[in-house]
Amino acid sequence: MRLLAFGDSFVLGQGDPDHLGWIGRAVRARPEVTLYNLGIRGETSVEVARRWRAEAAPRLRAGESGILFSFGANDCQLEGGAPRVPTAETLLAARQALTEARQLAPILMVGPPPMPDPGVAARLETLNEHLKTLGGRIQAPFIDVFRPLFADGLWNREAEMLDGAHPGAGGYQRMADLVAAHPAWRAFLDGG
């Protein structure tokens, strides 16, 4: 199975000393999964939506691939007093990416993890709910990690100790465990 994972620095696993991130950890000991980690630092939903098709083309094999998206944190960062991407545009980008990708392969959306900054976290929590609602409306599988990671606390504690945004091995492992235990993840890996 070829797993194409598009998103931001959290998908990439920035700051993980093991260079795995949550997605590398979620497929550990499964060498039959070919992981294409296509996260890019700093990217918003709109930037991901713009490039994913071109990068998917040489990596996809019909019938043996799956396409995953996870973004939102950079959309919620303030730039000149306003979020980098307004909620309506994030939802439009997500909807477009998911509906187009679904024509090529099974899809999965993983919601954004939390962040220590209270303002960003509040916007992210709202965006996470909107993305979950969108997933339900267009019948795209969605895994919510925001609330369990926020409640657990390790993610934000590590992020605060490191660069203020990205956790270390512990936080990424918690997110991997949440994702790997979700029925939508198992259905996605089996269907790809």
Added chain:
Amino acid sequence: MRLLAFGDSFVLGQGDPDHLGWIGRAVRARPEVTLYNLGIRGETSVEVARRWRAEAAPRLRAGESGILFSFGANDCQLEGGAPRVPTAETLLAARQALTEARQLAPILMVGPPPMPDPGVAARLETLNEHLKTLGGRIQAPFIDVFRPLFADGLWNREAEMLDGAHPGAGGYQRMADLVAAHPAWRAFLDGG
């Protein structure tokens, strides 16, 4: 430092149960290195040369990036009785990619690892020498892993036990150790 690694399934680390490959293992415990692993299964030098620019664009930051290339194994596979890419075309693709990439960031070429098939291995050994010569002529740093990995034997033993081409954790770790110990690797990481 942002490390952009372009190449084939060996760059990707296909078959490594830890989903690290030699390059993930070479930057282990260095969370300050952002690794963009842009290896693609089955790609030849010509295919890598065709796409690397578009995929580098959103990932590069001038002054804090490095571009690595490693390919050759798929060029040497037979297709209808002839190698998929003739040596002259491989060298042209390599020269073009290296000279163009050098204008954007420090570069590094890592030679292809060995393969168990004796015919492919013989062509690969010759190609490896040609690539090394090219590196010297255009003053592009080159790391030769073919001969030490061939002599060591673990790489090919694991590949034979697995899918006939890709090693497991042990072979990838040997290659990582060879690369990480090379002065050209250290210069590349310090310069990127």
